[in-house]
Amino acid sequence: MAKSKFEYVRTFETEEKLLPNSWIVVRIDGRAFHQFSTKHNFKKPNDSNALALMNKAASVVMNEFKDISLCYGQSDEYSFVLRKDTTLYNRRAPKIMTYINSLFSASYVFYWSHFFKETKLKHPPVFDARVILYPSDENLRDYLSWRQADCHINNLYNTTFWALVLKGGLTNAEAEKRLSGTLSSDKNEILFSEFGTNYNNEPEMFKKGTILLRKRVKNPKHGKTRVVVLPFHEDLIQDNFWERNSEILGIKS
Ligand code: DGT
Ligand code: MG
Ligand code: MG
Ligand code: MG
Ligand code: MG
Numbered sequence: 107m108a109k110s111k112f113e114y115v116r117t118f119e120t121e122e123k124l125l126p127n128s129w130i131v132v133r134i135d136g137r138a139f140h141q142f143s144t145k146h147n148f149k150k151p152n153d154s155n156a157l158a159l160m161n162k163a164a165s166v167v168m169n170e171f172k173d174i175s176l177c178y179g180q181s182d183e184y185s186f187v188l189r190k191d192t193t194l195y196n197r198r199a200p201k202i203m204t205y206i207n208s209l210f211s212a213s214y215v216f217y218w219s220h221f222f223k224e225t226k227l228k229h230p231p232v233f234d235a236r237v238i239l240y241p242s243d244e245n246l247r248d249y250l251s252w253r254q255a256d257c258h259i260n261n262l263y264n265t266t267f268w269a270l271v272l273k274g275g276l277t278n279a280e281a282e283k284r285l286s287g288t289l290s291s292d293k294n295e296i297l298f299s300e301f302g303t304n305y306n307n308e309p310e311m312f313k314k315g316t317i318l319l320r321k322r323v324k325n326p327k328h329g330k331t332r333v334v335v336l337p338f339h340e341d342l343i344q345d346n347f348w349e350r351n352s353e354i355l356g357i358k359s
Contacts, residue, residue: 124197129190129240131249132206134233136182143182146225150272151264152312159221160184161316161337163213167206168318168335175354178250178342180257180315184210187246199237207235243355251343257315259290265308266293269301310339317342319351 124130136142148156157179164177164184173192178185186206188194195201211233218227240246263285270281285293297303305313317338324331340347348355 122199124199124202124237125239125241126197127190127241129243129246130188130192130197130202131185131238131240131246132188132203132235133183133185133238134207134210134235137232137234139182139231142231145228146222151261151268152309154309154311155221157311157316159214159217161318162217162221163210164316164318165335165337166213166217167209168320170209171206175320176250177318178253178315179318180253181260183253185250185253187250203235203237207233246355247342247348254315254342258313261308261312262290262293262305265303265305265312266296269297269303273301314339314341319354 143153143156146156160179160182164179164186167186168174168177171186171188171194173189173194174186175189176187178187188202195205211231214231214233215227238249240249267281267285270276270284271278274281276284284296288296294305297305317340318335319338320333321336322331322333323336342348
């Protein structure tokens, strides 16, 4: 077909290509989930169904894009880590970011009713997305450690805050004041001495977030192996996580 006289407008398009040989991280985060979680009666401070739905939507994304080697999620956010050498969409940033975000968001809606049997979706959930490049393995590990440390700090705060409000009868403002300036050890102590809660015994998913990894598993019936996406709730800040899962950074063991 002959080119139309309009076709020149394509030359206005730009192509944002991501630097080669760098880890690509796409992080999505729910928009105004403070409100969204209230409107949909999420349990405080953690709603297991809401977190399971986030994990499900991330698994759909990881199953679709094989160059994602690890995902990390907590609260209303998920990070997707693509291999350094990925050539997915020629490393075009907008393609990678929008496909991941859109598949995640669509899956969140698609699977909503599996996780919330009683609660109808009241409005479409939306997620923002960003792409970050990390040139070294150390940078990538520090990024993931930063997100997991954030999970821990927020979860300890929220667990103590909601214990003071829901079990201790304080108002939100009183609980906030009580916690202002406290250290982690103070919060652990409040939980233990006032509410009989040992923070260490809280569910690992709440304390550590969720890591999705690809693992080869054997079917016990016919012995065939296949690669599946599995959730882990472990400390990824320590070296031994990376030693046990040496395939992520491509360290030959
Ligand atoms: P943003 O991201 O700037 O549009 O604003 P938000 O409101 O999404 O803020 P963000 O992302 O910093 O914090 C996540 C919010 O989502 C936070 O207010 C707590 C809420 N949230 C996340 N997971 C849960 C949950 O399992 N239970 C409850 N009750 N709330 C949750
Ligand atoms: Mg948010
Ligand atoms: Mg925010
Ligand atoms: Mg968030
Ligand atoms: Mg098209």
